[in-house]
Amino acid sequence: SERRRRGSLTYAELVRDLLTDERHFLRELNLIIRVFKDELEKILDKDSRAITLIFGNIVDIYELTVTLLGNLEDACEMAQDSPTPYIGSCFEELAEVEEFRAYVRYANIVTRKESRDALQNIVDDPLLGERLETAGHGFRLAVKYVLPRLLLAPLAHVFLVHSYVLALLQIAPAHDDRESFKQVECNLHPIKKLLMKALGNGPKMDATLRMATRARRQLAIEKCNELARLVDNWDNKDIGQCCNEFIREDTLSKIGPGKRIAERRAYLFDGLLLLCKPVTSLVGVNSGNLTGPGGAQQLKLKEKLHVRKLELVDRPDTDEGRHMLELCPRVGPPVVLACASCAEKRNWMCDLVMLNTKPMLDR
Missing domain, CATH: 2.30.29.30 (Pleckstrin-homology domain (PH domain)/Phosphotyrosine-binding domain (PTB))
Incomplete structure (x- = not known):
């Protein structure tokens, strides 16, 4: 139904929603890195193997997201006088140099059992557990319950972006823009398949992770x-x-x-x-x-x-x-x-x- 609803939006509305969701994703990445990763590095005394097992190349994904969001915002600003900002090229430039492959590298680390075990070991260790408690109110519970799901947010985000690309490809008014989205779709499709394969051997992804912000608000009103x-x-x-x-x-x-x-x-x-x-x-x-x-x-x-x-x-x-x-x-x-x-x-x-x-x- 979410995909059907997206089909009824204009190009400009879709772009606006995409920007909202990209900013939301950037906040999630900030949370993973600034709160959890930075704090766990202190608690684990820079045990780099455990940190890499848990967080993979999350910093690469953060940098990619900052670049993409910056490009999207620039494109929208430049198009302020025209009714429609064309954003296909923002994605195409990154897809051409295989930037989105960073997600496959990430998936292959964080969906492994060793990654989940490394995190569980920290929570179960009495000494480290005590350090987690002193790091902030509810931090130990957050590491135990919130972080495992947050670590799947980047994978869910690829599925969300792919659905935007498909929707924009359908309604992009300009030929060049459609061609850009076609190239991006060709790039994202195999990546999505590899992510599904990685997810197949591990944690289940909560469906709400894949919902756009607008859909979550709409759901609250209906409920x-x-x-x-x-x-x-x-x-x-x-x-x-x-x-x-x-x-x-x-x-x-x-x-x-x-x-x-x-x-x-x-x-x-x-x-x-x-x-x-x-x-x-x-x-x-x-x-x-x-x-x-x-x-x-x-x-x-x-x-x-x-x-x-x-x-x-x-x-x-x-x-x-x-x-x-x-x-x-x-x-x-x-x-x-x-x-x-x-x-x-x-x-x-x-x-x-x-x-x-x-x-x-x-x-």
């Missing part, structure tokens, strides 16, 4: 509208302000006192985590009014947690329970949630830690 219909004590004014991006939804188990288990439908936005209880009241049963529009289950909002104001506790697996995480708000009792699997917990922790430590990471 808020859907919940306004389904949740019976929904407050649009209060909730809407904290929901600029929709991150994920899932069914989790809330572990109450005396190990009582309650089902929760969880909706995570960039500012709020909403935990809802499926409605099964007798009144509803009698009136037959338990489903919302479109047959979806009616919900009651039980917990509304401001993600930035939570203390996150990574609960280890025990006989008491597995795949658990604890959310401690500044006011009110902690909320203990259990996920369905180890992978699900990893995804939840990654998103929660990322949103929770964002102020620290952005600094």
Whole structure:
């Protein structure tokens, strides 16, 4: 649907979206290098083998992105008087000298098991773990959960850029520009294949990584509208302000006192985590009014947690329970949630830690 929607945009709008996404990607690269790589170099005392195994040639990708973004911005500035900036040549110049191959070198390092093990060893090492804790609020959790996904962002970005190139190739008004995009597509297609091959032997890439910024915002609006219909004590004014991006939804188990288990439908936005209880009241049963529009289950909002104001506790697996995480708000009792699997917990922790430590990471 994202590709279909992109098909309805004009060339100039696509270029604007591409610039937004390139700037977003540059921020991610800055985060990987300035926060994680620089800090881990200090903690590992310049253990260059481990650093290279974890981060590969990320600096090459950073430099390539700075060059591409600079060229794109220049092209747009020069075209200010004309209705359409032609940007095919910005990509073609880099493709001609095989600059995008840097992504293949990167993929072949970071998707290897040795790369993931090197990172896991740092988190598991008690002495290094202690150093991670002192590096900043939530930094150890960020290294454990956020960094592995961030390291896949460059690979996801190639897929995103490729989809832009295909869309621009379809609607570029000028012949020369179309020819440029054709050359770039020929260059990117085999690179994309090699990335998929590298990903085949390793980590799964989260689908949201491949979404354009505009699509994520649109999704938040749609999700808020859907919940306004389904949740019976929904407050649009209060909730809407904290929901600029929709991150994920899932069914989790809330572990109450005396190990009582309650089902929760969880909706995570960039500012709020909403935990809802499926409605099964007798009144509803009698009136037959338990489903919302479109047959979806009616919900009651039980917990509304401001993600930035939570203390996150990574609960280890025990006989008491597995795949658990604890959310401690500044006011009110902690909320203990259990996920369905180890992978699900990893995804939840990654998103929660990322949103929770964002102020620290952005600094």
